[in-house]
Amino acid sequence: MTTEKPTAESPWPVRTVARKIADWVHRLGAVWVEGQVTQISARQGNRTAFVTLRDPSADISMTVTCPTRLLSDLEQPLSDGAHIVVHARPNFYVGRGTISLRASEIRPVGVGELLARIERLRKLLAAEGLFAPERKRALPFLPRGVGLITGRASAAEHDVLANAHARWPAVQFTVLNTAVQGPAAVPQIMKALRKLDTDPEVDVIVIARGGGSVEDLLPFSDETLCRAVAAAGTPVVSAIGHEPDSPLLDHVADLRCSTPTDASKRIVPDVAAESARLGELRDRARRALRGWVDRECALLDQLRSRPVLADPKRPLERDSEQVRLCVERARRATLTVLSAEQATVSEARATLTALGPAATLDRGYAVVQFRRENGSLGVLRSVSEAPAGTGLRIRVGDGAVHAVVDDSGE
Incomplete structure (x- = not known):
């Protein structure tokens, strides 16, 4: 076998490439491989059986060859969908250019192991928050369209469609039938899910x-x-x-229903129940409106029955009469005060008049004044103050006269 690096001028033939690939594959040694059985071919009389092993988490498959006795020695015969663990060596067939696994031991994965693996996956997804309640979305009250992924002509399909149409006859369904068990279930369900998720009517x-x-x-x-x-x-x-079944899909989905019948009740409302509820709400609204109108009418009647609204002029007339009486009282009180004050003034004037010098002069008395040496006037109180020749001023009730003393004596 040549060890030179191939070039465009000196390429390797197919047999050389195939042999080199076979050398590399055979160096890998034996490995333990787990997968899901999707196809078994073990014909009577053949020493070699062929099993197609699929990765459940990816759309990848490999062919496993083994002696027929390995399958016959198993306690339970293998079937499609079974999970197994095989100890095998990778084998590259140069003639066909294909790779397969040559199994030397096959171990079925029991239910207990499956449940343990599901539990480990449950904890992993929960730790990532895929089960968190806050990420779950509420369903629309009345969806425009409902996508249904289920088995063909299955009881689940009949239960969902029949009960949903009985509850809401106008609901529109887009049904995609897939395998619901076995190795083909996951790829078909995922394909249907992607199709419905991109449908704007769903x-x-x-x-x-x-x-x-x-x-x-x-x-x-x-x-x-x-x-x-x-x-x-x-x-x-x-x-x-x-009800007892609880696959991981129940925890990841936005809503978990115990049965397909329960799902049909959760995705659409009951038209009869909603109609009855609307009727009840209308009755409640009608009663509430009538009660409010009756209360307001009673309040208006009560307001109209009050005197101030029954005869609005009467309070004005009453207040006007009261104002008139107050004005009259004020006028009388003012006149009374004025009369009393006038009488007081008149009395004081009469007293002043009676006590004043003018009244005394009117009765015949006179006030005699003489002129002092400095020229000022003084009241004559003694004859000694008015010697002969003294000028006098005699004041009487209606005026004053002047006189001169011609003789002074007793």
Whole structure:
């Protein structure tokens, strides 16, 4: 075998490339491989059996060859969908240019091991927050369209469609039939999920299946499917199995329903119940409106019955009369005060008049004044103050006269 590096001028032939690939593959040695059986070919009389082993989390398959006795020595015959662990060596067939696994030991994975693996996956997805209540979306009250992923002509399909149409006859369904168990279930369900998720007329997606064994429901605990449901933009309803069944899809979906019948009751409202509720609400609104109108009418009647509204002029007339009486009282009181004050003034004037010098002069008395040497006038009180020749001023009631003393004596 040549060891020179190939070039365009000196390329390797196909047999050389195939042999080199075979050398590399054979160096890998034996490995333990786990997968799901999708096809078994063990013909009577053949020493070699062929098993197609698929990765449940990816669309990848490999062919496993083994002696027929390995399959016949198993306690339970292998069937499609079974999970197995094989100890095998990679083998490259140069003539066909294909790679396969040559198994020397096959171990079926028991239910207990499957449940343990599902539990480990459950903890992983929960730790990532895929089960968190806050990420779950509420379903629309009345969806425009409902996507249904279920088995063909299955009881689950009939239950969902029949009960949903009985509750709301106008609901529109887009039904995609897929395998719901076995190795083809996960790829077909994921394909249908992607198609419905991109449909703008679908507001909610229902994945429905009847009950079954742990192995039958295993596709609905597939990690790839769970992550696809969690990443979907449309709310997803899980209706898998019966009440005791709880695959991981129930925890990832936005709503978990115990049965397909329960799902049909959750995705659409009951037209009869909603009509009855609307009638009840209308009656309540009618009673409330009538009660409010009656209360307001009673209040208006009460307001109209009050005197101030029954005869609005009467209070004005009463107040006007009271104002008139007050004005009259004020006028009389003012006149009384003025009369009293006038009488007081008149009395004081009479007293002043009676006590004043003018009144005394009017009675015949006179006031005699003489002129002092400095020229000022003084009241004459003694004859000694008025010697002969003294000028006098005599004041009487209606005026004054002047006189001169011609003789002074006793």
